[in-house]
Amino acid sequence: MTTDATEATAHATVAAAATHADIPKIVARLRQTYSTGKTRSLEWRKEQLRALERLMVENETKIADALEKDLGRSPFEAWLADVASTSGEAAYAAKSVGKWAKRRHRLLEMSQLPGRGWLEYEPYGTVLIIGAWNFPFALTIGPAVGAIAAGNTVVLKPSEVAPASSALMAELVPRYLDNDAIAVVEGDGAVSQELIAQGFDHLLFTGGTEIGRKVYEGAASHLTPVTLELGGKSPVIVSADADIKVAAKRIAWTKLINSGQICIAPDYVLAEAPIRDKLVDEIKKAVTGFEAENATGGKRIVNERHFNRLTTALAATKGEVAIGGGSDPSSLNIQPTVVVDPAADEPLMTDEIFGPILPVVTVRNLDEAIEFVNARPKPLAAYLFTKAKAVRERVIKEVPAGGMLINHLLFHFATHKLPFGGVGPSGLGAYHGKFGFEEFSHRKSVLTKPTRPDLTAMIYPPYTEKAWKLARRLF
Numbered sequence: 381m382t383t384d385a386t387e388a389t390a391h392a393t394v395a396a397a398a399t400h401a402d403i404p405k406i407v408a409r410l411r412q413t414y415s416t417g418k419t420r421s422l423e424w425r426k427e428q429l430r431a432l433e434r435l436m437v438e439n440e441t442k443i444a445d446a447l448e449k450d451l452g453r454s455p456f457e458a459w460l461a462d463v464a465s466t467s468g469e470a471a472y473a474a475k476s477v478g479k480w481a482k483r484r485h486r487l488l489e490m491s492q493l494p495g496r497g498w499l500e501y502e503p504y505g506t507v508l509i510i511g512a513w514n515f516p517f518a519l520t521i522g523p524a525v526g527a528i529a530a531g532n533t534v535v536l537k538p539s540e541v542a543p544a545s546s547a548l549m550a551e552l553v554p555r556y557l558d559n560d561a562i563a564v565v566e567g568d569g570a571v572s573q574e575l576i577a578q579g580f581d582h583l584l585f586t587g588g589t590e591i592g593r594k595v596y597e598g599a600a601s602h603l604t605p606v607t608l609e610l611g612g613k614s615p616v617i618v619s620a621d622a623d624i625k626v627a628a629k630r631i632a633w634t635k636l637i638n639s640g641q642i643c644i645a646p647d648y649v650l651a652e653a654p655i656r657d658k659l660v661d662e663i664k665k666a667v668t669g670f671e672a673e674n675a676t677g678g679k680r681i682v683n684e685r686h687f688n689r690l691t692t693a694l695a696a697t698k699g700e701v702a703i704g705g706g707s708d709p710s711s712l713n714i715q716p717t718v719v720v721d722p723a724a725d726e727p728l729m730t731d732e733i734f735g736p737i738l739p740v741v742t743v744r745n746l747d748e749a750i751e752f753v754n755a756r757p758k759p760l761a762a763y764l765f766t767k768a769k770a771v772r773e774r775v776i777k778e779v780p781a782g783g784m785l786i787n788h789l790l791f792h793f794a795t796h797k798l799p800f801g802g803v804g805p806s807g808l809g810a811y812h813g814k815f816g817f818e819e820f821s822h823r824k825s826v827l828t829k830p831t832r833p834d835l836t837a838m839i840y841p842p843y844t845e846k847a848w849k850l851a852r853r854l855f
Contacts, residue, residue, distance in 0.1 A: 403571070406563050407578045410506045410533035413560040420503065420531045422478055428528050428557055429474035432521065435556040436467035442548055443517060450516070450542035452680030457637055462517040465794055469522055472796045472813060473529040480529065480817045483826075491854045495829040501821040503531035504605065505581030510537045510572055510595070512586040512609075513682060514641045514734075516545035519586045519609070521553075524562070526816020532582070533561045537575055539587075540568045541682060573598060580604050582820060586643075587611075588732070589805050596808075607809035607819055610802050611732050613647040614761040616789070617749045617775060618659055620652040622765035626787075628662030630765075631738070634789040636670060636716055639679035640736040641686075644761040646789055647732060648739040650749040656742045660720060663738070664703045667716045678706070678713025679736040687712045690735040693727035694719075699739065746771060750778050758782070760806035763789050782806050 418424060436443070444458035453461075484499040507527050511520025520538045527534045536553065538546035550564040565571060569591075576583065576595065579602035585595045586609040599606045618627050635646050651659045671677075681687040691707050697719050704717030717737045722728045728739050743749045753762065762781035766772055772786055782802035783792045793800055793812075801810025811819045839847050 403565065403574050404578060406565060407506060407535065407575075407580075410535065410561060410563060413558075414503070414505050414533045419528075419533055419561055422481060424558075425477050425529055425531055426474045428562070429470045429477065429525065431556045432525065432528070433467045433470040433474065435552050436463050436470070436517065436521070439548075439552055442552075443545075446542075446544040446548045447516070449544040450513070451638060451641070451682055453638060461638065462515055465518050466522045466525070469525045469796060469812065469816075473525050473817070476814065477529045477817065480814050481531075488827075492827070494835070495827060497825070497827045500824040500826050501530070501818070502824045504820060504822055506533045506535070507582040507584070507820060508535045508537065508575055508578075508580040510575075510583070510585045510587070511539055512643075513539035513541035513545075514638060514643070516542040516549070520549065523584050523586070523607075523609075523811055523816065526811045526818075527582075527584075527820040528562070529817045530820035532820055534563075535575060535580070536562070536564045537572055538564065538566060540566065576602075576604075583607070584809075584811070584819075585609070592807075607811065608802070608807045609643070609800075609811075610760065610805065610807045611643040611734075612757055612759040612802070612806040613729075613732055614644055614759045614763065614781075615753045616646045616649045616763040616765070617746070617753070617779075618649060618651045618655065619746060619764070619766035619768065619771050620654050621767050621771070622655070623767065623787075624655055624658050625662050627765040628659055629666045630788055632663050632666035632670060632716075635738050636667070636679060636736060637790070639681060639714075640738075641682060641734050642790070643734075644783075644790055644793060645734070646738065646763060647759075648729065648741060650741050650743050650752055652746070652749070653742050653744055656720075656740065660702050660718060660740055663718055663740070667703060667718070671716060676708075676711060676713050678708055678711070678715045681712045681714055681735060684709075684712065686734065687714070690714055690733070690737060693731065693733070694737060696726055697728055698723040698726060699728070702740075704736075746774070750775065753779050758802075758804040758806055760802045761785065761789075761792070780804075782810075 440463050443463055444455045447453040447458040481501055486497045488495055488497050509523050516538055520536055524534050524536060538549050546566050550566050553564045576598040582605045583599050584607040585592055589610045592608045592610045596606055616631055631646055699719040699722030702718040702720050704715035706715040714736055719739045721742055722739045758780045760782040762779050762784045764775045764786050776784060785792045796813035799810035799815035800812045801807050809819055839851050
């Protein structure tokens with residue numbers, strides 16, 4: 381057997397062992413590594429981040445193959461959404477972590493002088509990242525960038541709903557990253573529960589709101605700090621003054637990426653009445669053009685459970701199906717579908733869709749659109765198409781959301797310069813770039829004072845009238 385083959389077999393054995401391993405022992409090993417101080421070294425962090433970037437870039441074809449098996453994803457979408465975003469995040473962190481980790485000095489009040497104060501960024505310790513199936517690499521390895529940059533040891537728990545991607549991650553991570561500091565544990569929800577029970581120093585979970593609540597409850601008994609990246613029904617408001625053709629293309633394109641199985645996909649559109657019909661027609665044209673070479677005529681859904689959920693919701697709609705509506709249970713495909721004016725209380729409008737179905741709801745004006753969004757739980761993302769600054773500023777100020785994007789969709793996830801996260805039922809905490817580093821760091825306050833001269837002697841007991849007057853002036 382060649383050296384490469386032997387190495388590959390060894391890595392495969394490690395991955396298989398990790399799947400069924402004794403979880404407490406894995407966590408104990410990582411905690412022991414953290415206790416040595418190894419991961420606090422900036423050089424170690426940079427080395428791991430650069431290795432993570434190589435993992436994504438050098439295995440692009442394997443990653444695309446796994447995503448095709450799990451999700452029916454095209455190679456371009458695999459590269460754009462999982463490979464490029466994650467490798468870019470790792471490269472940026474490797475370049476910037478030295479600057480991020482520097483202590484931040486603060487100018488003290490007069491009463492605190494002489495003295496110096498600063499923020500010291502301290503790793504939490506050993507952290508757990510529970511990833512999601514819809515973007516298995518971007519939403520598992522992606523958050524790990526911040527955790528590694530902060531100097532933590534990390535357990536990665538990929539989703540079992542994307543088994544090919546999970547297995548590939550378990551194979552590649554031991555090959556590229558420090559096995560004593562970063563581990564992959566595969567398995568189902570019971571494995572996640574057992575991991576949470578270990579009482580990690582920080583936990584990040586990406587997934588649905590209901591499961592997020594259970595994760596939060598499980599972490600609470602250990603007082604584990606939690607970052608929750610959840611979901612919700614992300615609205616798109618299309619103002620009467622918007623560029624309708626561009627809006628329609630961008631809405632259609634982003635809705636069809638990964639078959640609409642994206643936590644920040646446009647979940648429904650609120651269109652002002654004067655432009656509603658034109659917008660629907662342009663979305664239909666865009667979908668027809670984008671899907672012209674799709675031989676299946678549909679978009680692949682991850683599994684039968686989600687397929688049945690979507691087709692049941694579609695069958696129950698009281699809205700007008702403007703395009704699509706068909707499905708094929710044998711291939712789990714659903715046609716890209718636009719439903720005009722479904723009832724407000726039907727599943728398409730009460731539940732997160734997570735599929736290639738787009739409701740378009742007519743509103744009379746911007747007031748009604750804002751009222752409609754704000755009557756529902758705060759979404760992970762909110763989108764607006766308008767040319768008017770006054771409309772833009774009003775929606776930014778009046779519509780709460782985890783993040784907001786004007787005249788496009790999804791791209792706020794891809795920047796390293798802005799935090800990504802939810803609010804209320806759509807999530808807790810945020811990451812990406814420096815914000816990921818800070819999310820996985822404890823900001824420790826440090827205040828240092830000289831012992832000579834001992835100026836506090838003037839306010840030691842006994843408390844004289846003179847000392848009290850002086851203290852009042854100082855404090």
